[in-house]
Amino acid sequence: MDWLTEPLRDVGAVRALMAVVVMGATCGAIGAYVIVRRLAFIGDAVSHGVLPGVVIASLIGTSILIGAAAAGLVTAIGIAVVARSGRIREDAAIGVLFTGAFALGVVLIGTGADADEQLESLLVGELHDVTAANVVLGVITSVSALAILALLHKELLLTSFDRTLAAAQGYPVFALDALLLVLLAMTIVISIQAVGIILVVAMLVTPSATARLLVDRFVPMLILGSVIGALVGVIGFYLAFHLEAASGGTIVLVATAVFGLAFVLSPTHGVLAHRRLRHARHDVVAPAVDRRAGHEHPVE
Amino acid sequence: MNQAPELALRQVSAGYGDEVMLEAVDLTIPPGTIVGIIGPNGAGKSTLLKAILRLTPWSNGSVLLDGQAVEHHRDRLAYVPQREAVDWTFPITAAETVMMGRYRHIGWVRRPGEADRRAVAEALTRLRLEEIAGEQIGELSGGQQQRVFLARALVQEASILLLDEPMTGVDQATEELVVGLLRELRDAGATILQSTHDLESAAAISDQLCFVNGRVIAFGPPSETFTPPILHATFGGELLIVRAGDHAHTHAGGHHGSTAPPPS
Numbered sequence: 102m103d104w105l106t107e108p109l110r111d112v113g114a115v116r117a118l119m120a121v122v123v124m125g126a127t128c129g130a131i132g133a134y135v136i137v138r139r140l141a142f143i144g145d146a147v148s149h150g151v152l153p154g155v156v157i158a159s160l161i162g163t164s165i166l167i168g169a170a171a172a173g174l175v176t177a178i179g180i181a182v183v184a185r186s187g188r189i190r191e192d193a194a195i196g197v198l199f200t201g202a203f204a205l206g207v208v209l210i211g212t213g214a215d216a217d218e219q220l221e222s223l224l225v226g227e228l229h230d231v232t233a234a235n236v237v238l239g240v241i242t243s244v245s246a247l248a249i250l251a252l253l254h255k256e257l258l259l260t261s262f263d264r265t266l267a268a269a270q271g272y273p274v275f276a277l278d279a280l281l282l283v284l285l286a287m288t289i290v291i292s293i294q295a296v297g298i299i300l301v302v303a304m305l306v307t308p309s310a311t312a313r314l315l316v317d318r319f320v321p322m323l324i325l326g327s328v329i330g331a332l333v334g335v336i337g338f339y340l341a342f343h344l345e346a347a348s349g350g351t352i353v354l355v356a357t358a359v360f361g362l363a364f365v366l367s368p369t370h371g372v373l374a375h376r377r378l379r380h381a382r383h384d385v386v387a388p389a390v391d392r393r394a395g396h397e398h399p400v401e
Numbered sequence: 402m403n404q405a406p407e408l409a410l411r412q413v414s415a416g417y418g419d420e421v422m423l424e425a426v427d428l429t430i431p432p433g434t435i436v437g438i439i440g441p442n443g444a445g446k447s448t449l450l451k452a453i454l455r456l457t458p459w460s461n462g463s464v465l466l467d468g469q470a471v472e473h474h475r476d477r478l479a480y481v482p483q484r485e486a487v488d489w490t491f492p493i494t495a496a497e498t499v500m501m502g503r504y505r506h507i508g509w510v511r512r513p514g515e516a517d518r519r520a521v522a523e524a525l526t527r528l529r530l531e532e533i534a535g536e537q538i539g540e541l542s543g544g545q546q547q548r549v550f551l552a553r554a555l556v557q558e559a560s561i562l563l564l565d566e567p568m569t570g571v572d573q574a575t576e577e578l579v580v581g582l583l584r585e586l587r588d589a590g591a592t593i594l595q596s597t598h599d600l601e602s603a604a605a606i607s608d609q610l611c612f613v614n615g616r617v618i619a620f621g622p623p624s625e626t627f628t629p630p631i632l633h634a635t636f637g638g639e640l641l642i643v644r645a646g647d648h649a650h651t652h653a654g655g656h657h658g659s660t661a662p663p664p665s
Contacts, residue, residue, distance in 0.1 A: 255504050262491050266553075269454045270505045271475045272521055316551065319492045319536040382451055 108342040116236050117228040121334035123236075124292040125304065127243040129330025130250060131288045132309030133323035134281055138261050141306050142192060143180055143282070146199035148289045148301040152174030152206030155223060155293075160209065163216065166238055166290060173286035176202055181279050226297035226349030227346075228338075239291040246284045250323070255279060258319060295334070296349035304330060307356040314363040314370045333359055404590035405432040405560035406477060408453070408466035413462035415445075415452035422448040424616045426462070430594070430609070432560075435587050438596040440613035441636050446596035447483065449613060451564045453594070454480055466561075471632030474506060479559035481550045483566050489539040495549045496534040499524055502553035517556075524552035529578065544575030551579060562586065564595040568602065580606050600627075 109115050135144055154172020168233075176199060181192040184263050210216050260267045260277045268274050292322065293302050309326035316322050337352030344351070365372050409429040416422040430436055438446045450557070452460045453474060464471040473639050479502070502524075504518040525531050530547040533541060538549060540576040547567060554562055562583075568576055583606065594611075597603045603610065604623040612618040612626060612635040619631045 137488075252510050255501075256509065257508065258493075259504055261499055262488065262493060262498075263482070265451075265454075265456060265486065268456050268503065269475060269478065269480050275574060313492060317492050318494060318497070322492050 104146060104339070104343060105337060108339060113229065113231065114342075116231045117348075118335065118338055120228065120231045121295050121348075122331045123239045123243045124295045125330035125332070125334030125352075126327045127246055127288045127291055127309070127330075128304040129265055129308040129312070129326035129328065130247055132305045132307075132326050132330070133312070133319065134257065134261060135285070135305045136309045136313055136322075138281070140285065142195060143177075143223070144285060144305045145302040146180060147173050147176050147282075147286050148293065148298050149199045150179075150202040151290060151293060152199050152203050152223065152298060153209060154206075156206050156209040159219070164234075164237065168303065169188045169293060170287065172202065173290050174283060177282040178279065179288040181282055183274075186276065191319075196285040222297075223293065223390060224297050224299050225347055226293070226295050226300065228295060228348045231294060236295060242287050242291045243343070246287055246382050249280070253277070253280070254320075285334075291351055296307075296352055300349050300353045303353040303356060307360050308333060311356075311360045311363045314360075314367040317369065329356075329359060330360050405592035406474075407431055408561055408592055409465040410453070410466075411463045411465065413452055413460060413464060415457040415460035416449050417458050422457070422615070423452060423613070426452075426617050428611065428617065428620060429590055432592055433587055433590045434592050434608045434628075435583060435606060436592070436594045436609045437607035438594060438613055439600060439635065440596075440618075444485060444614040444635070446613055447565050449482070449611075450565055450594060450596060453563060454478060471574075476557075476569055477559050478561045478563060479554035479557040481547075481554050481562070481564045481567060484543070484546065484570055485539075487546075487550075491539075492537065494503055494535050494537055495530055495541065495545070496521060496525060498538055498549050499530075499552045499556055502556040505557070520556045520558075521552075524555040527555065527582070528552045542572065543570035544572040547571045548575060548579070551582070560591050562593045562595075564593065566596050566597060568597060568599055576602070578658070600632075609643045 110119065135141055146288035151169045151173045154170070154175075155165050156168075157172075158168025179198050180191075180195055181384045183189075183198065184191040207220070210220050256267075256272060256277055257280075260272065260274050264274055267277075288305070289301050292304055298302055308330035309322065311329050312326035316325055333356040334352055337355040338348060340346070340355065341348040341351035363371065368374055408428075410426050410428040413426040414421060414424050426449065439451060440446050448457055451457045452472065453464050454475075455464065466474050466477055499518065499521045500513055503513060503520060504592070506518055507513055518605055522531070525534050528551060530545060530552060533545060538546060541549065547570070550568065551564075554564075567579060571579070580602075583595075586592055595603075595607075604627045607623060609621060610623050610626045611620045612631055616637050619626045637660050
């Protein structure tokens with residue numbers, strides 16, 4: 102059992118492992134919404150938009166997490182507002198906003214001391230100096246995000262699945278969208294230390310996409326995504342320690358590998374299952390399938 | 402289903418951006434009426450339904466339920482979207498989709514209770530979906546999918562039903578079941594508005610037809626409105642009429658590009 106306990110000899114490493122578990126579990130839960138609402142690009146944008154906030158915070162000497170949170174929120178709300186205006190397409194608006202913010206961060210960091218090292222740890226993650234305060238903030242953020250997801254489950258699910266019904270029934274659709282973006286931004290902020298700005302989007306997407314391959318219902322998908330997120334975090338943490346590899350990259354690689362396994366082996370949605378099902382259908386219910394296909398492309 | 406209020410539109414215009422899709426619509430629909438909304442593609446059929454719900458990017462004029470603004474009585478309206486508007490890959494089962502119709506009754510934060518589950522079970526049975534209640538919606542046939550959304554509208558316990566192309570992509574059995582259900586609801590006092598491409602069946606089941614093309618061209622019972630001049634005014638050259646015996650078989654042709662001359 103040495104390989105299990107060895108990485109945890111010093112207290113910093115224990116904190117790092119806790120940070121990784123919190124990050125993975127929260128990302129996996131929020132990730133369910135990222136998948137069904139197709140927010141991957143927005144998630145990537147918010148994580149890049151965090152950079153200038155972090156840099157400014159470290160320049161003026163306040164907490165990096167506060168800087169990140171502020172910048173993440175500004176980016177998330179900016180995206181929501183620009184997307185709503187409808188003047189230019191949403192993806193273009195997002196592209197403009199987050200690359201601009203990211204560039205601002207890169208320029209600002211160039212003026213500080215040991216800029217390169219600092220930039221690298223922000224981009225790909227740095228688990229060596231997770232402070233106790235970081236862990237506490239991470240846990241608080243995570244618990245609040247998960248509590249909000251649980252309390253407003255019905256409302257968030259409805260606006261994700263059927264905005265028209267939600268609006269027709271008088272739900273504040275825009276406010277619920279914005280709330281979800283805020284939760285997304287907070288999750289990203291507490292994840293950056295572990296996996297870095299560039300790789301956060303992988304933790305938001307990959308565990309939940311893996312869960313989607315395995316289950317067909319939203320709540321099981323959210324819970325399974327959360328479990329997978331935490332698990333790949335732990336496995337990646339140990340692998341990185343023993344291989345002396347970068348933790349962020351290793352965690353994401355483990356997540357990608359698990360996704361690959363599910364993609365091939367999932368009993369319902371996997372490549373192998375599809376091949377099997379196709380054969381079965383071809384043999385038994387071909388006429389039914391044909392009839393249905395005919396109805397799915399109605400002549401208007 | 403409750404007795405519907407009188408639904409009235411007063412000078413309702415609606416559209417997207419600078420575009421006006423519908424202009425100055427005046428309609429009064431008494432309770433217990435099935436209205437078929439007929440018009441070519443892009444004529445504003447869906448826009449009319451959404452304008453009643455106040456869901457188009459902009460709309461003006463007023464929509465009144467028994468003389469009161471619709472904004473204060475949203476719970477009296479249920480809406481069934483067009484099939485194309487639904488994300489069929491969403492990880493949700495038929496029963497969970499139907500339960501969404503109860504969310505407003507349940508209220509914020511609270512969980513569905515026994516009464517909600519019973520309402521969902523009853524609606525599923527009524528639409529013969531009990532066997533596939535636990536299936537993911539993308540696995541269902543077109544007819545089953547349409548019935549799921551109709552069941553969802555039922556559990557809302559609204560008295561005005563707005564259905565966008567409910568018969569598109571459904572099998573014969575579903576169509577018969579749905580028509581029977583709509584008639585039952587109508588007889589119980591509900592008002593039903595459905596947009597459709599199928600002129601024949603709309604004329605057969607509707608009490609009133611509403612011909613739309615950027616504005617309301619005609620509104621009235623099929624016997625008075627299902628006439629060549631009104632069809633021509635609505636569809637222009639897009640209508641194909643094949644005379645077979647004494648029956649006029651009509652077909653609205655958006656994609657066919659049918660150019661048969663309209664009857665005079």
